[in-house]
Amino acid sequence: MPIFAPVGHIFLTFLALVGRVTVFAGRTIGHMVTPPIYFRLIFKQMREIGYFSLPVVAMTTLFAGMVLALQSYSGFSRFSAESAVATVVVISMTRELGPVLAGLMVAGRVGAAIAAEIGTMRVTEQIDALVTLSTNPFKYLVVPRVVAGLITLPILVLIGDIIGVLGGYLVGVNKLGFNDGSYIRNTFQYLEQLDVISGLVKAAVFGFIITLMGCYHGYHSRGGAQGVGQATTNAVVSSSILILISNYIVTELFFTR
Amino acid sequence: MSNPAKISLRNVHKAFGPKKVLQGVNLDVAPGESVAIIGGSGTGKSVTLKCVLGLLTPDQGSITVDGIEMTDASTADRDAMLAKTGMLFQGAALFDSLSVWQNVAFGLIEGRGMKPRQARDIAIARLEDVGLGSEIADMSPASLSGGMQKRVGLARAIATEPEILFFDEPTTGIDPIMGDVINDLIVKCTRELGASAMTITHDMASARKIADRVAMLYKGEIIWDGPVSEIDQSDNPYLKQFVAGDIEGPLDLDLKHL
Numbered sequence A: 001m002p003i004f005a006p007v008g009h010i011f012l013t014f015l016a017l018v019g020r021v022t023v024f025a026g027r028t029i030g031h032m033v034t035p036p037i038y039f040r041l042i043f044k045q046m047r048e049i050g051y052f053s054l055p056v057v058a059m060t061t062l063f064a065g066m067v068l069a070l071q072s073y074s075g076f077s078r079f080s081a082e083s084a085v086a087t088v089v090v091i092s093m094t095r096e097l098g099p100v101l102a103g104l105m106v107a108g109r110v111g112a113a114i115a116a117e118i119g120t121m122r123v124t125e126q127i128d129a130l131v132t133l134s135t136n137p138f139k140y141l142v143v144p145r146v147v148a149g150l151i152t153l154p155i156l157v158l159i160g161d162i163i164g165v166l167g168g169y170l171v172g173v174n175k176l177g178f179n180d181g182s183y184i185r186n187t188f189q190y191l192e193q194l195d196v197i198s199g200l201v202k203a204a205v206f207g208f209i210i211t212l213m214g215c216y217h218g219y220h221s222r223g224g225a226q227g228v229g230q231a232t233t234n235a236v237v238s239s240s241i242l243i244l245i246s247n248y249i250v251t252e253l254f255f256t257r
Numbered sequence B: 001m002s003n004p005a006k007i008s009l010r011n012v013h014k015a016f017g018p019k020k021v022l023q024g025v026n027l028d029v030a031p032g033e034s035v036a037i038i039g040g041s042g043t044g045k046s047v048t049l050k051c052v053l054g055l056l057t058p059d060q061g062s063i064t065v066d067g068i069e070m071t072d073a074s075t076a077d078r079d080a081m082l083a084k085t086g087m088l089f090q091g092a093a094l095f096d097s098l099s100v101w102q103n104v105a106f107g108l109i110e111g112r113g114m115k116p117r118q119a120r121d122i123a124i125a126r127l128e129d130v131g132l133g134s135e136i137a138d139m140s141p142a143s144l145s146g147g148m149q150k151r152v153g154l155a156r157a158i159a160t161e162p163e164i165l166f167f168d169e170p171t172t173g174i175d176p177i178m179g180d181v182i183n184d185l186i187v188k189c190t191r192e193l194g195a196s197a198m199t200i201t202h203d204m205a206s207a208r209k210i211a212d213r214v215a216m217l218y219k220g221e222i223i224w225d226g227p228v229s230e231i232d233q234s235d236n237p238y239l240k241q242f243v244a245g246d247i248e249g250p251l252d253l254d255l256k257h258l
Helices: A004-032 A039-049 A051-079 A082-123 A126-132 A137-174 A180-189 A193-219 A224-255 B045-053 B075-083 B100-104 B106-111 B116-129 B146-158 B176-193 B204-210 B237-244
Strands: B007-016 B019-029 B034-038 B060-065 B085-088 B164-168 B196-201 B213-218 B221-227
Touching: A004 A137, A004 A193, A039 A051, A039 A082, A039 A137, A051 A082, A051 A137, A082 A126, A082 A137, A082 A180, A082 A193, A082 A224, A126 A137, A126 B045, A126 B085, A137 A180, A137 A193, A193 A224, B007 B045, B019 B034, B019 B045, B019 B196, B019 B221, B034 B045, B034 B204, B045 B060, B045 B164, B045 B196, B075 B085, B085 B146, B100 B106, B100 B116, B100 B146, B106 B116, B116 B146, B116 B176, B146 B164, B146 B176, B164 B176, B176 B196, B176 B204, B196 B204, B213 B237, B221 B237
Parallel strands: B034 B196, B034 B213, B085 B164, B164 B196
Antiparallel strands: B007 B019, B007 B060, B213 B221
């Protein structure tokens, strides 16, 4: 049947892509644990990926926390459960909104930048030049970015969680009329370590995905400026989708009894 | 053999899907010899060079460097080969994120573990070798002209004092006078190092100046190979057409759309 041929072609292309990404990830992990390791480049990338993403993550989580307080207050007031607002804000931020929002924002900012930078290096033969100068491009370009993503995303998310809770607190106390002491007490009363830890594990997974997809698409870009643009788009789209899929998988691993 | 080839290609084939780019390339480069591979666009010059460097893997055939087979070489053998080579890329391929001196010193610092302070002194000496002053050492490569970038690329290629130098279209994209300067520098640097050189170019003036021997690549095969002095005496119709730059002749120029 002619209609099955394109479906089969798309499916096979997809499987080949999954295979290539898996091999790329395997090579990356292999190079992560064997010398030489460029610590200087890891610190540089931590600054690029983590420090410079702080403003965008802070803004996103601040407003997410504020909106969450408003929405949960308005919803919970229907059955007189307004006192749960602080708890809902902190659990939602730490488990879900902190890591997912930070992950998506960093995917847009950092994933695109990594794909564009490595993609440009590919099409201008800078990656070939690295090889001829006895330097492994995986160790020099890919590993520092992926390690920096793994380390800095949990730190970013932890800061984002705190700022998100602060946003909820500001709205709760100043707009919704909560007592500040009781709001803070309610925030911590039902918060469990696992809520925070699961969010940080998600952040590390997202950090790996964002940097890996940025590096993968940049490394395999072809065809000049258009190819680099395509690589950038693919990096952001694929890492965003993988963030949402892996978010479900990690949530199920942590919270399904 | 009393004087084995520095680089030897035997029956090298490489295809990209249905497109057969190399179809049995045979070529030797002797120690200290400079060979230019000439040919039109799309004849497989860059692919040949990338196969020798290990950036592409041939489908078939043998490539040896100093007698060591490179097509199935171990990582250690390939690293050892790359440690004694230098390469000038067509667009210079300087690293945007590093300054000029860091580019030149890259192979010394990252490849050989030299201290940056010592490597910087060597980098500045190499920049002077290619006619560039120390005042550009801290500049970004993006702020240099095309000719200066090529010279920085040349300084980077010779910084580790390699035994083998590769030049990919060294005069493409720059004006004829700067092209001549680059040619002179290539000859000077290659002679001073006593290095073997493999150049790919479609610029005959450059090939005549740089090379001891010229090999013409056409449709994935070497169709003529001889000393530079014999180019003009050759009766090979393909070579004669290419050297003269004629549209009429046996070369299939793929101009059907014109």
